[in-house]
Amino acid sequence: MEIARAWLGRPVACACGRTHEVPIAHVHVGPGAAATLSGWLAERGVQRILLVADANTYDVHGREVLAALEARGFAAGVHVFPQRHGLLPDEQAVAAVEAALADAAPDVAIAVGSGVINDTVRYASFRRGVPYVVAATAPSMDGYASSVAAMQFAGVKTTLPAHAPQAIFADPAVLAAAPWPLVQAGYGDLIGKAISLLDWKLSRTLFGEYFCPEAYRMVLAPMRYCAEHAAEIRARSETAVAALFAGLINSGIAMAMMGNSRPCSGSEHHCSHFWDLLAYRGERDHMAHGLQVGYATRWMMRFYRWTARWLQARTANGGRVTQVTLPPWTEAEDQAARSFYGAGAEEIIAAQREKRRWLADHPLPAEGVAADEILAALEPELSLFAAVEASLDAMDIPQDPRGLDLDARQLRLTFLRAYELRSRFTVFDFLVSQGLLAAAVDGVLAEA
Incomplete structure (x- = not known):
């Protein structure tokens, strides 16, 4: 897995129509x-x-x-x-x-x-x-x-x-000898890109959100490689661990190209942030960020499968998504946020108001978006889910919520509220916009 060196240290005119400039001059991974x-x-x-x-x-x-x-x-x-x-x-x-x-x-x-x-x-x-x-x-x-x-x-x-x-x-030898929890954390952080890329493509398909194919491929390729070579990472192969590191560096380069974390942080990270909030309240222990992201990826794959089934049911009749609207955010929501989030509420309120402004500025096409068009856009990542799931098992990323010091009540609360934490549109927001979030949460938890 190669570092994306062609993008380093100079302005590069991209096929996406923008000029990207990554400030890092040099990356070396080797003996x-x-x-x-x-x-x-x-x-x-x-x-x-x-x-x-x-x-x-x-x-x-x-x-x-x-x-x-x-x-x-x-x-x-x-x-x-x-x-x-x-x-x-x-x-x-x-x-x-x-x-x-x-x-x-x-x-x-x-x-x-x-x-x-x-x-x-x-x-x-x-x-x-x-x-x-x-x-x-x-x-x-x-x-x-x-x-x-x-x-x-x-x-x-x-x-x-x-x-x-x-x-x-x-140095690959140094990386491969790192404490196992750190390797797990890096793997969880990288494999979570399977979800963040889906969230990005969902928003692009619905609203035409800016999308850079080069940044997308820069994140997808190492994520796919590591999913297919997780057993070698688990065995501490220097080549495989170096590929994991290269994937993490390329993810950072992609974010620098974009000027934000859109390719690499979506609903899986929102779950992790919510669990951090619970830990700060003393309701659970603090856990490594990457481990949380890997565990959240298991759940977000279930939410995407649930959403895909809903979209597939609509394709039979040539169905289209004709409206994506979040409920109004009023003074009552402000007060509820202040009551629930305490000192962090103002950031939440600002994110939700910004999200609604963004949606108002990016309406759906007048004819809506065909359900089968949405499914086609999501298919490359959906098709990786079996490999991602197997790789999470190979890397010993927890399957049981108790491995993250979470209980059933906290999981349900996470899935109902994590979308509030950021202004970025994800599958959670899509489910809210269709009046489906509660049903999706019930369905996903029942199937787990």
Whole structure:
């Protein structure tokens, strides 16, 4: 699985009619990544470097990176967080990295790690105006290429503007040796694209939402490959794990091309966000994001199968979808949201009002949309569902809600309300618009 290097570091005129510009200059996935990283920096005239890691990532890759830097004569400062568990991308971590940046005055920072280290260095280096590069240690997320940082300030998860790395380096041997829960999380994050792509295509078919075929293929191809090679990922094949990592990087590149996360985040992510909300309330334990997305993918495949059956029943009579309208969002809904969501309600209210404005600006064609046209648009992903399901089993992604510390009541609540969390149109919104959500939830839960 190849990295989509043709799109990196320069404006590219796309067949979709837009010009995409991905700010990352270089991605390398291969043996000897530490030496390649140091050589890449030397070619660019870098002199002073700050390496940031935690106790685990320093042991598994940081020492190797530091040795490669010192072999080339770099002046390299080092900041290693002592924690082996429980490090958060919070105010304290950011302050520590900013202080280290101020002391070292580097030309470049190197984030040696995965999620928390990358987000912390991304945000702190952005605030200090210092470029950074990544030495990845796990195929755990699609955020390596992101230009925003997922932080946790005042105990609340928030996404903040930052900057993308100048380059990403990864050694397949390091990736394949990553802790199994991190590999599972990355797999769940990637396989969830089976649903986010469906949500994107559903909206494109109904409303003509902007769609880039290149970004679509960039996400679909590695997702399909990994679904077909999950057993090899499970066996920690370096080739297969490197393909998983490449798929996660390509997903990040696709999001950078789009300027948003549309290709990679849909109703499966909305379920995960809702479960995060329940965890913040103390109603369940916090779980890894990618594991939640993988579990949510199981459920969203069921919702898409239910929706496909409903559409198939309409095709017999040449049926068309002639109206997609959400119920009005009134002051009463505002009050209900404030009662249920508490401090996060204003974001929910804004998302729902924005969604209705978007739908008003993107009406269906006057004649509606044929049910068989919708099914044809969804078929490529629907046909992958059996392979996706088998791959989730191969990767030990939980089937039982208790594996995610969820109960039947919480699942029902999730499926009835997750569509409220974001302004993006998904299959949940389609079911709401047809007056079918409650019936779909009942049907899906009864079949599970």
